[in-house]
Amino acid sequence: MPRSVVIVGGGTAGWMTASYLKAAFADRIEVTLVESARVGTIGVGEATFSTVRHFFDYLGLDEREWMPACQATYKLAIRFEDWRHKGHHFYHPFERQRMVDGFPITDWWLQQGVTDRFDRDCFLIAALCDAKRSPRHHDGRLFEQDFVESGPERVHRTTLSEQDTQFPYAYHFDASLLADYLSGYAVRRGVRHVVDDVLDVSLDERGWIDHVLTREHGELRGDLFVDCTGFRGLLLNKALEEPFQSYQDTLPNDRAVALRVPVDMAAKGIRPCTTASARDAGWIWTIPLFGRIGTGYVYASEYITPEEAERDLRAFVGPAADDLEANHIRMRIGRSRDSWVRNCVAVGLSSGFVEPLESTGIFFIQHGIEQLVKHFPGDDWNPALRDAYNRSIANCMDGVREFLVLHYRGAARTDNQYWRDAKTRPVPDALAERMEAWQTRLPDTETVFPYYHGFEPYSYACMLLGLGGVPLRSSPALALLSDASAHKDFQIVRDQADELVRTLPSQHEYFARLHQAS
Numbered sequence: 001m002p003r004s005v006v007i008v009g010g011g012t013a014g015w016m017t018a019s020y021l022k023a024a025f026a027d028r029i030e031v032t033l034v035e036s037a038r039v040g041t042i043g044v045g046e047a048t049f050s051t052v053r054h055f056f057d058y059l060g061l062d063e064r065e066w067m068p069a070c071q072a073t074y075k076l077a078i079r080f081e082d083w084r085h086k087g088h089h090f091y092h093p094f095e096r097q098r099m100v101d102g103f104p105i106t107d108w109w110l111q112q113g114v115t116d117r118f119d120r121d122c123f124l125i126a127a128l129c130d131a132k133r134s135p136r137h138h139d140g141r142l143f144e145q146d147f148v149e150s151g152p153e154r155v156h157r158t159t160l161s162e163q164d165t166q167f168p169y170a171y172h173f174d175a176s177l178l179a180d181y182l183s184g185y186a187v188r189r190g191v192r193h194v195v196d197d198v199l200d201v202s203l204d205e206r207g208w209i210d211h212v213l214t215r216e217h218g219e220l221r222g223d224l225f226v227d228c229t230g231f232r233g234l235l236l237n238k239a240l241e242e243p244f245q246s247y248q249d250t251l252p253n254d255r256a257v258a259l260r261v262p263v264d265m266a267a268k269g270i271r272p273c274t275t276a277s278a279r280d281a282g283w284i285w286t287i288p289l290f291g292r293i294g295t296g297y298v299y300a301s302e303y304i305t306p307e308e309a310e311r312d313l314r315a316f317v318g319p320a321a322d323d324l325e326a327n328h329i330r331m332r333i334g335r336s337r338d339s340w341v342r343n344c345v346a347v348g349l350s351s352g353f354v355e356p357l358e359s360t361g362i363f364f365i366q367h368g369i370e371q372l373v374k375h376f377p378g379d380d381w382n383p384a385l386r387d388a389y390n391r392s393i394a395n396c397m398d399g400v401r402e403f404l405v406l407h408y409r410g411a412a413r414t415d416n417q418y419w420r421d422a423k424t425r426p427v428p429d430a431l432a433e434r435m436e437a438w439q440t441r442l443p444d445t446e447t448v449f450p451y452y453h454g455f456e457p458y459s460y461a462c463m464l465l466g467l468g469g470v471p472l473r474s475s476p477a478l479a480l481l482s483d484a485s486a487h488k489d490f491q492i493v494r495d496q497a498d499e500l501v502r503t504l505p506s507q508h509e510y511f512a513r514l515h516q517a518s
């Protein structure tokens with residue numbers, strides 16, 4: 001069996017992989033991680049997806065410890081601003097929708113139009129985000145008690161495939177602090193950490209990786225190599241020449257410019273959500289951490305120059321951005337044809353990436369590592385395991401691509417060329433059919449992308465209802481049913497939301513207290 005794993009790259013992907021492999025296999029495998037001191041990490045990637053909680057649980061890490069160390073905050077939703085028209089906003093929450101007499105509450109909302117805020121009428125989390133609330137009380141109780149909280153003391157560790165609840169939050173964190181934290185975890189569990197440059201990748205006569213050559217530590221040999229070198233794809237794409245399949249025809253945003261902005265959180269409060277604000281050639285993310293915000297403009301270079309994008313980002317942030325250095329990033333959008341080739345598996349940006357609109361970069365990493373553990377090769381390197389792995393990774397990314405294309409195609413905005421082109425650009429074939437179907441019936445399990453990609457039908461429904469560019473109709477059957485239960489449920493959502501806003505601490509209060517205690 002492959003007993004020795006060499007990971008090249010010490011960004012979020014490299015350290016998540018090293019920690020997870022050690023949590024899974026302990027000393028039954030040897031892990032070496034080599035990272036360059038000259039080549040930096042991407043320096044962004046700070047908003048996550050609600051499934052990330054399984055990752056921390058699997059490692060046995062308690063959020064009361066790691067969160068203060070990484071300036072982390074809670075994220076309950078993504079707030080979409082100006083996607084329908086300027087001045088409009090809605091939330092895509094981490095909250096499944098209720099069913100009312102066999103129909104989703106959003107279907108009833110379409111029929112009844114209670115207020116003009118489907119998110120507040122149908123989901124609790126919208127009110128918590130508007131009021132900047134923490135999802136936990138000071139004593140640690142979660143606002144929704146339906147969840148089996150797995151903690152570090154649990155023997156059984158859950159993974160994505162066992163996810164039977166929609167956990168109500170994800171995290172925002174400082175990516176470099178998290179990488180440090182995870183490196184401490186991994187090194188304490190025996191990971192050998194080498195700081196050096198990989199200069200060359202040497203293949204044997206079969207074309208498998210034999211070793212990587214470093215500047216100061218000579219040859220590093222292993223059975224399995226994990227390529228975590230970011231957009232470079234040093235092992236998979238360069239040495240093994242695995243082609244990269246671009247998604248650029250359907251998702252044209254290819255650049256970003258980012259800033260780290262110190263903020264007085266006591267005065268401003270901390271919104272428990274990521275904000276995605278639509279702009280003239282893309283959108284700006286705002287990720288509130290404890291003590292600063294991470295922000296950046298994701299844009300299509302076909303429409304504006306890097307200088308224009310930076311100017312717009314600075315104007316958006318205001319005077320707080322004045323003396324800050326901007327980080328300009330080129331993005332490689334798409335995926336490697338296969339992420340596992342011979343004895344090399346790519347995890348992270350080297351495997352693939354879509355723009356960070358739904359914060360799925362770290363989710364892809366988590367999914368990739370979990371699948372690697374599930375399909376870990378034996379002595380015979382059975383190709384069936386590799387093929388199953390590759391299918392699962394490709395399906396996951398292709399599914400997210402479809403979901404993101406819907407964001408642009410479904411947005412009502414058509415006020416400039418960028419937003420008009422978004423309505424005529426090609427869409428993946430199946431999505432065009434699905435969008436037709438959704439005009440007569442809101443998305444359900446039978447009409448969304450059929451393979452695991454992290455998003456459930458309720459997410460599609462939220463986006464369609466919020467973006468406003470696709471005409472939607474409620475199910476005709478609702479007109480023949482009594483609406484008494486629906487009225488009751490809308491009232492329950494309102495009452496529960498009011499009660500939670502009244503009793504939960506603000507996110508800033510919650511973390512200020514946690515930081516004092518830690």
Ligand code: FAD
Pocket residue numbers: 008009010011012013014034035036037038039040041042043044045046047048049175196197198199228229230231232234256296329331347348349350356359360361362363365
């Ligand atoms: P990198 O961070 O680029 O790390 C590469 C590593 O490889 C470094 O340690 C480097 O030293 C090493 N390396 C490279 N060459 C060599 C060499 N020759 N020798 C030795 N070492 C080498 N994801 C989310 O989940 N949420 C978000 O909000 C989000 N926002 C994003 C915004 C933007 C603009 C971009 C581009 C990405 C975003 N992502 C987001 C994705 C996220 O940043 C990445 O998935 C994550 O940081 C993982 O990056 P990585 O570790 O694969 O690569």
